Amino acid sequence: MWNEAIKAGGVAVITGGASGVGLAAAKECAMRGFSVVLADTSEREMARAAQSLAGQDADVKTVKTDVSDAQAVDRLADIAFDLGPVALLMNNAGIARPTKTWDNADNWRRMLEVNLFGVLNGAQAFLPRMIEADRPAVVINTGSKQGITTPPGNPGYNVSKAGLKVMTEMLAHELLAAKVPISAHLFVPGFTYTGMISSWLPEKPDAAWTSEETVSYLVDRLDRGDFYILCPDNEVTPEIDRKRVAWAAQDIVENRPALSRWHPEFAERFVAFEKPGRNVQEVRAS
Numbered sequence: 524m525w526n527e528a529i530k531a532g533g534v535a536v537i538t539g540g541a542s543g544v545g546l547a548a549a550k551e552c553a554m555r556g557f558s559v560v561l562a563d564t565s566e567r568e569m570a571r572a573a574q575s576l577a578g579q580d581a582d583v584k585t586v587k588t589d590v591s592d593a594q595a596v597d598r599l600a601d602i603a604f605d606l607g608p609v610a611l612l613m614n615n616a617g618i619a620r621p622t623k624t625w626d627n628a629d630n631w632r633r634m635l636e637v638n639l640f641g642v643l644n645g646a647q648a649f650l651p652r653m654i655e656a657d658r659p660a661v662v663i664n665t666g667s668k669q670g671i672t673t674p675p676g677n678p679g680y681n682v683s684k685a686g687l688k689v690m691t692e693m694l695a696h697e698l699l700a701a702k703v704p705i706s707a708h709l710f711v712p713g714f715t716y717t718g719m720i721s722s723w724l725p726e727k728p729d730a731a732w733t734s735e736e737t738v739s740y741l742v743d744r745l746d747r748g749d750f751y752i753l754c755p756d757n758e759v760t761p762e763i764d765r766k767r768v769a770w771a772a773q774d775i776v777e778n779r780p781a782l783s784r785w786h787p788e789f790a791e792r793f794v795a796f797e798k799p800g801r802n803v804q805e806v807r808a809s
């Protein structure tokens with residue numbers, strides 16, 4: 524529905540729109556003629572973001588919103604629909620806080636509230652009116668590879684993004700079954716140098732893409748109508764992503780231990796699968 528949504532025009536609402544990929548997406552939407560509503564938690568950061576869109580000749584509105592607060596997201600929807608029909612909803616706001624499964628319960632709750640329930644709040648506040656409008660529109664939910672291949676390190680973040688992945692898959696199917704002109708898409712950035720990353724890495728690593736590169740890939744895939752939009756970066760190619768997703772799914776099919784990719788006894792097999800012709804020593808040295 525992306526191309527139809529652009530033709531029809533209207534309002535683009537982007538949560539977490541004051542920074543990173545959300546802000547880059549806002550620029551893209553402004554350039555394509557949408558009125559843009561940025562929703563984020565800091566008035567100051569949103570004002571700065573809106574300023575950076577000033578040259579685009581688009582209507583830009585900022586609405587202070589904590590996506591974990593359902594009433595605040597309902598208010599955001601009221602404001603957005605007052606401006607016109609919503610043609611693009613990007614549920615993108617996200618946070619990463621450290622967790623272990625036996626510790627950091629507060630961080631777990633907050634990440635689920637923002638990364639998962641924040642997206643549900645967006646769907647519940649906007650979709651009934653988008654469906655009622657019966658106009659071409661897209662819903663883009665920002666997930667993570669950590670919700671697909673679930674690497675060790677941050678179980679709370681992984682669970683929030685795995686839940687978001689399933690929610691978005693269900694939504695895409697529900698919209699199809701409802702025969703409405705609205706499509707849902709799972710947008711999965713690769714390693715992208717954004718506010719989330721610069722808070723612990725002061726300089727952009729070579730491996731990371733910029734937010735603009737990631738959003739340009741998103742737009743290219745929306746043009747094709749893809750549901751799964753897994754972005755590469757300067758280190759991870761689409762082929763490597765496909766191998767990693769396949770390996771994770773095969774853990775169940777082959778009755779391997781959970782997260783076998785990171786088990787020492789599977790290291791050699793995984794490298795041979797991901798990068799045929801190479802061994803663990805070569806990969807570790809590279």
Ligand SMILES: NC(=O)c1ccc[n+]([C@@H]2O[C@H](COP(=O)([O-])OP(=O)(O)OC[C@H]3O[C@@H](n4cnc5c(N)ncnc54)[C@H](O)[C@@H]3O)[C@@H](O)[C@H]2O)c1
Binds near residue numbers: 541562588616712717
């Ligand atoms: N940067 C990466 O490498 C990467 C990789 C995979 C997925 N992601 C996902 O991309 C999305 C965007 O993150 P980013 O990397 O651009 O980081 P970012 O920190 O630059 O942007 C996230 C924005 O969300 C806002 N936000 C946080 N909590 C909020 C809340 N409760 N309500 C409203 N806004 C809130 C922040 O203020 C910030 O402006 C996130 O969902 C993140 O999980 C990022």
